[in-house]
Amino acid sequence: TDSSRRTDFSRRRDDAPPVHGLSETIVGVLGGGQLGRMLCQAASKMAIKVMVLDPSENCPASALAYDHMVGSFDDSATVQAFAKRCGVLTVEIEHVDVATLEKLEQQGVDCEPRASTIRIIQDKYLQKVHFSRHAIPLPEFMEIDDLEGAKKAGVQFSYPLMIKSKRLAYDGRGNAVAKSEEELPSAIDALGGFGRGLYVEKWAPFVKELAVIVARGRDNSILCYPVVETIHKENICHIVKAPADVPWRVRKLANDVAHKAISSLEGAGVFAVELFLTRDGQILLNEVAPRPHNSGHHTIESCYTSQFEQHLRAVVGLPLGDTSLKTPAAIMYNLLGEDDGEPGFKMANQLVARALEIPGATVHWYDKPEMRKQRKMGHITLVGPSVGVLEARLKSMLKEEGYENP
Numbered sequence: 001t002d003s004s005r006r007t008d009f010s011r012r013r014d015d016a017p018p019v020h021g022l023s024e025t026i027v028g029v030l031g032g033g034q035l036g037r038m039l040c041q042a043a044s045k046m047a048i049k050v051m052v053l054d055p056s057e058n059c060p061a062s063a064l065a066y067d068h069m070v071g072s073f074d075d076s077a078t079v080q081a082f083a084k085r086c087g088v089l090t091v092e093i094e095h096v097d098v099a100t101l102e103k104l105e106q107q108g109v110d111c112e113p114r115a116s117t118i119r120i121i122q123d124k125y126l127q128k129v130h131f132s133r134h135a136i137p138l139p140e141f142m143e144i145d146d147l148e149g150a151k152k153a154g155v156q157f158s159y160p161l162m163i164k165s166k167r168l169a170y171d172g173r174g175n176a177v178a179k180s181e182e183e184l185p186s187a188i189d190a191l192g193g194f195g196r197g198l199y200v201e202k203w204a205p206f207v208k209e210l211a212v213i214v215a216r217g218r219d220n221s222i223l224c225y226p227v228v229e230t231i232h233k234e235n236i237c238h239i240v241k242a243p244a245d246v247p248w249r250v251r252k253l254a255n256d257v258a259h260k261a262i263s264s265l266e267g268a269g270v271f272a273v274e275l276f277l278t279r280d281g282q283i284l285l286n287e288v289a290p291r292p293h294n295s296g297h298h299t300i301e302s303c304y305t306s307q308f309e310q311h312l313r314a315v316v317g318l319p320l321g322d323t324s325l326k327t328p329a330a331i332m333y334n335l336l337g338e339d340d341g342e343p344g345f346k347m348a349n350q351l352v353a354r355a356l357e358i359p360g361a362t363v364h365w366y367d368k369p370e371m372r373k374q375r376k377m378g379h380i381t382l383v384g385p386s387v388g389v390l391e392a393r394l395k396s397m398l399k400e401e402g403y404e405n406p
């Protein structure tokens, strides 16, 4: 790899060779889904070259990337071959071959964030252990190896009990709730049994879910984006409101927890910190993503520096950009597949057509090769004078197409 070409302006010596443009570093992204696609969109503004590694020939990032290597980000030989072509390696998904990233780092390959960070985050149980050691507030949790262990956890944490897969979780696939001891076997079955590795979490009686995007530069500077509220439907992110309507004290606490959590991890990039706000005003950490995140999509239209531009700035060593809102408020609405195939496309198209009529609305369509129920197909961001006004606009957009009101 050619890490000597990295453009770390803050550390550049005067006699270093001239850089033509913002950065000559080729950014290699493991994964080419919608996050990779939006990274490519941000990169094009700055003429930064982004290469993606993704097994799907027509993945969302493919058409926009400087280059697309077709292959698995979970295969060692493929990741090594890909790394040879990049100046810095980063991820848009945490479920990658981390052992290979560690090996590459030892050989001097620049991974941002660090392989150690990906290793901690890709195993949710390890992640919880890590954050509890760093005194980050979390729901109580416990590893379970068999039904007896699950029952013990049920006695200790009571019900409902949240059972989670340690690995390969996303969009709630990997979570199961047992409402009583009788439901334990079926919930564990739904997660594929104990073979994949399970743990339990005490139910967090949250009044709101919040999220903070945190950026860290190569110089270890840290900046937080405004706290947002996330609304999930069947475990999938559905709506994001920015800024979150919470008291100043809560905002400050959410920021502090997010800042502290990311300070405990290594490497540059943007991170998302998912949080629970409890009835008594406590903040608990749910999980961290080591990459741009759904809760930060609104930043493309609403902030001076989007989370995608920020991630690129961070990994290539440019100064971090302004994270503040340039509009009073934003709402992001995910376009989830309502149905498989053509019927799903038809419903999404109707909603997109409505959105195009709404003032301050921007439509993002990820161009996924297949429509599937509950799949993230795109999103719509509304910006405007207040969250209240935007809620009314969103409502009118959804109601007219017979969608459920938020």
Ligand code: ATP
Pocket (backbone or CB within 6 Å): 139, 162, 164, 169, 170, 171, 172, 173, 174, 175, 201, 202, 203, 204, 205, 209, 232, 235, 236, 237, 274, 286, 287
């Ligand atoms: P993502 O797509 O964000 O990666 P995921 O599959 O990793 O999702 P989690 O973030 O663990 O899943 O959980 C999904 C949702 O389930 C949370 O946003 C929250 O609404 C709910 N949830 C998770 N853990 C708990 C808990 N301990 N108590 C109550 N609700 C929870």
Ligand code: MG
Pocket (backbone or CB within 6 Å): 169, 170, 171, 287
């Ligand atoms: Mg997750």
Ligand code: MG
Pocket (backbone or CB within 6 Å): 274, 286, 287
């Ligand atoms: Mg989550």
